[in-house]
Amino acid sequence: MTPPPASSASSPSSASPASAALTPFTLAVPQRELDELSARLAATRWPAAATGPGWSQGVPLPYLQELAAYWADGYDWRAQEAELNGFPQFTTTIDGATVHFLHIRSPRPGALPLLLTHGWPGSVVEFLDVIGPLTDPPASAGGDAFDLVIPSLPGYGLSGPTPGPGWDVRRVARAWAELMRRLGYDRYGAQGGDWGHAITLELGRADASHVVGVHVNTLLTPPPDDPAVAATLGDEDRERLRRTADAYAEMSGYALLQSTRPQTLGYALTDSPVGQLAWIVEKFGEWTDSAGLPEDAVPRDRLLTNVMLYWLTRTASSSARLYWEHARSPHTRTPSGPVREPYPTPTGVAVFGGDLARPVRRLAERDHPVVHWTEFDRGGHFAALEQPGLFVGDVRAFFRRFRARR
DSSP states (O other), rough: OOOOOOOOOOSGGGTTTTTTTEEEEEOOOOHHHHHHHHHHHHOOOOOOOSSTTTTSSSSOOOHHHHHHHHHTTTTOOHHHHHHHHTTTTEEETTTTEEEEEEEOOOSSSSOEEEEEETTTTGGGGHHHHHHHHHHHHOOOTOOOEEEEEEOTTTTTTGGOSSSOOOOEEEEEEEHHHHHHHTTTSEEEEEETTHHHHHHHHHHHTTTTTTTTEEESSSOOOOOOOOOHHHHHHHHHHHHHHHHHHHOOOOHHHHHHHHHHHHHHHHHHHHHHHHHHHHHHHHHHHHSSSSSSSGGGGGOHHHHHHHHHHHHOOOOOHHHHHHHHHHHTTTTTTOTOOOOOOOSSSSSSEEEEOOOSOOOHHHHHHHSOOEEEEEEEESSSSSSSHHHHHHHHHHHHHHHHHHOOOO
C-alpha cells in the first residue's frame, strides 16, 4: 500500500530511465493497519459538546460520534479497496517525487486524453463515479469518450509525502505535463476543481502547445481594484462577491493554519483518526450542496474512503503543505502582482449553485479566454462527487469542440 520511495531526479526533463518508469500499482493495506485503526477509534477521547448551534463551532459531537461508529463497525474498507483496484493504477517518479495515478483507456476509437485533478481535502475518489461515463459513454453521447489520467497530488494520499520543499502549483503543473508526455499524449485536455483548478489553469499555460482546453469547476474572481470595472457589475455579481467574502471570513481558519503551521497540525491528524475525520468532514459539511449533513450530498462510504486515503498514508501534514508552499511561492499571482501575458488556452467554466465561491463571468473573462460557461442550480464544491451526471455532461459539452485536430 505504501508508495515506493522517490528517486533523486532533479527535474522532469532530467529523469533517468529508471525513474521515468511507469510501475503498476495495487492497493493492498496490511490487516494490521486496519486493526490499529479500529483500536484507535475505540479509544477515542471525546471533547465536550459545542455550546453553539449546529455546525457553528465545528462538527457537532453527536454527528461525529455516530459517523465514527459507522467507520468502525459498518464501513467495509476491503470493498472500497477492491473498487479502486478495479481501475489500472501506476506510480512514477517525477522531479524526485512519487506520483500515483489511475490511467483508464477508453474502448472507443478517437478518445480524447483528459487529465482530472483533485484538490484538498479530496483525492482520486472524487472521480470514481465519472470514470465509466467518460471512458465508455452511451451511444447517445456520440463519440465523446476520453482516456482518463487521474493523479494523486504530490504529498497527497497514494502519492505519499513529497521528499523536499518547493511543490507549489506551478511545479505540480509541470509534473503533470511530464506525466502526460510519458504516457505518450501529445494532445490532451485538463479539468480540475479546488487546488485542481489552479493546477489545471497553470498547466494550460505551462504546456499550452499540448493542452487543447481547460475546464474548471472552481474559479476565483476577486473584487476588482479598478472602480470603473466595479461599476459595471450588476446586483447578482455583487452578491456573488459578497457571499464569497463572507464565506472566506467565516470558514478560512483551516487555510490559515495549513498555510502557516502544517507540520504542527499533522501531528494531531496523523495520530487521531477521529481528528483526521473531523478535519475533512467539516469541509464536506460546509462546502457541499447538502440539506445539513455531508452525506446528503456525498455517499457516506465515498466520504470515508476519501478520509482513509489520508489516514492510511499519513499525509495530513504533507497535503496541507501545498497551502504553505502557495503562500510563499514567487509564482503565486496576487491582485497587486505583475500583469502576466494573456492566458493562451481556451477555458470552460462550470458553476455549481451550491458552491460557496461562485465566480463572476465578467471578471473571469478579463483573465481567461472563456469559450464555455454553464450555471447549474445544484451541486457544490465537490462537483464530480455530488453531481456526476451534470459534471460529465458539461465536460463532454466543453471538449466536444476540440475533438477535431487543430
